[in-house]
Amino acid sequence: MTNALPIVDISAFLNNGSLEEKRKTAKSLHDACVQFGFLYLKGHGLSIEEMAEIRTLSKEFFDLPEEEKQAISISKNDLARGYQKLGQNITLYAQDWHEGVDLYAPVDDDHIIKKRGLKTLAGKNPQPPRPPNFSKIVDEYVLKMRKIGMATMSAMAMGLGLDERYFDKYMENSFWVMRLIGYPPLKKVDNVGISCGEHTDYGCLTILNTDETTGALQVLSKSGEWITADPIPGHFVINIGDMVNNWTNDLYKSTLHRVIHTKTNYRVSVPFFFEPNFDAVIEPLPICVEQTGGKPKYEPIMYGDHLLSKVTNNFDVSDGK
Ligand SMILES: N=C(N)NCCCC[C@H](N)C(=O)O
Ligand SMILES: O=C(O)CCC(=O)C(=O)O
Numbered sequence: 001m002t003n004a005l006p007i008v009d010i011s012a013f014l015n016n017g018s019l020e021e022k023r024k025t026a027k028s029l030h031d032a033c034v035q036f037g038f039l040y041l042k043g044h045g046l047s048i049e050e051m052a053e054i055r056t057l058s059k060e061f062f063d064l065p066e067e068e069k070q071a072i073s074i075s076k077n078d079l080a081r082g083y084q085k086l087g088q089n090i091t092l093y094a095q096d097w098h099e100g101v102d103l104y105a106p107v108d109d110d111h112i113i114k115k116r117g118l119k120t121l122a123g124k125n126p127q128p129p130r131p132p133n134f135s136k137i138v139d140e141y142v143l144k145m146r147k148i149g150m151a152t153m154s155a156m157a158m159g160l161g162l163d164e165r166y167f168d169k170y171m172e173n174s175f176w177v178m179r180l181i182g183y184p185p186l187k188k189v190d191n192v193g194i195s196c197g198e199h200t201d202y203g204c205l206t207i208l209n210t211d212e213t214t215g216a217l218q219v220l221s222k223s224g225e226w227i228t229a230d231p232i233p234g235h236f237v238i239n240i241g242d243m244v245n246n247w248t249n250d251l252y253k254s255t256l257h258r259v260i261h262t263k264t265n266y267r268v269s270v271p272f273f274f275e276p277n278f279d280a281v282i283e284p285l286p287i288c289v290e291q292t293g294g295k296p297k298y299e300p301i302m303y304g305d306h307l308l309s310k311v312t313n314n315f316d317v318s319d320g321k
C-alpha cells in the first residue's frame with residue numbers, strides 16, 4: 001500500500017492563523033498520531049529547492065574520499081558526533097547498510113552533560129572542510145527545522161487539549177539531532193539484509209527529508225502490515241518518538257519503521273530529530289492517562305538518559321579507528 005498515511009497542513013501554526021484554522025490542524029494532527037504515528041507535513045514554508053539543498057550537501061560529503069570522511073569519524077570523537085562509515089551502525093544487534101553524519105545540538109561548558117562528567121555528546125560537532133559552507137547550510141537548516149518542530153508541538157498540544165504553549169518549556173533548549181544518511185543499494189554480495197533495522201525514534205518528532213526513492217522507508221501499521229511511506233515532493237514525513245509516546249501514555253505510539261533499499265540508486269535522507277531539552281523529565285500527562293485506562297504506563301524519565309542508553313549501543317567500534 002502506498003501513501004496511505006495522512007497529510008497535515010501546519011501553516012496555521014507557523015503563520016499564526018485563526019483559532020478555527022488552528023483547531024482544524026490540531027484535530028488532523030491528533031487523528032494522524034492516534035492512527036499511525038506517521039504522517040506527511042505540508043504548509044511548512046520550505047520550497048522543493050530548499051528541501052533539496054541539505055540532501056545535495058549530504059551527497060557531496062558522501063562522495064568525498066574515505067580518508068576525508070574518516071577525518072570527522074565518530075570513532076575519533078566521542079562516538080556520537082560525526083561520520084559513521086558504511087556498516088558501522090547497528091540496530092537490534094544487526095548491522096545496518098548506510099553511512100551517515102550525526103550532528104547534535106552544541107553543548108556549552110555549564111551544560112548538564114558536562115556537569116555530570118559525561119564525554120559522549122559533550123562539546124560541538126566536528127566540521128568537515130569540504131563541502132564548502134557545510135556548517136552554514138546545516139545551521140540554517142536546523143533553525144528552520146526547530147521552527148517547524150515547535151509549530152508542530154503547539155498543534156499537538158492543542159490536539160491533546162492542552163495549552164498551545166504547553167510543550168515550549170520542554171523544547172526551548174531542544175537537544176536536537178540531525179543525521180545525514182547515505183544508503184547504497186542492498187546487494188546480495190554484501191550479505192546485509194537491511195538498510196536500517198526496525199526501530200522507534202527516541203525523542204519527540206522526526207522531520208524527515210528524503211529523496212525521491214520509493215519503497216525504501218517502511219512503517220508498521222496498527223494491523224501489523226509494513227506499509228511504504230513513499231516521498232511526496234515538497235512534503236516532510238513526520239513521525240513521533242518515544243518521549244511523545246510516554247507523554248501520551250501510548251495514545252500516540254512511536255511507530256516501528258525500517259529502511260530496505262533495493263533499487264539501484266544511492267539514496268539520501270536527512271532526518272531531523274526534534275527532541276526535548278537534555279534534562280527534560282518526561283512522564284505521562286494526566287489528560288492522556290485519563291483517556292488510556294487511568295494508570296500511567298511509564299515512570300518519569302530524563303530524555304538525556306534515554307538518549308544515552310540508545311546512542312552507546314548503536315555503533316560498532318571494533319576497528320578502533
Ligand atoms: N536518532 C535516532 N532516532 N536514530 C534512529 C536510527 C535507527 C537506530 C540506530 N541504530 C541509531 O543509530 O540510532
Ligand atoms: O532514511 C529514512 O527514511 C529513515 C531513517 C530513520 O528512520 C532514522 O534515521 O531514524
Ligand SMILES: [Fe+2]
Binds near residue numbers: 206
Ligand atoms: Fe527512525
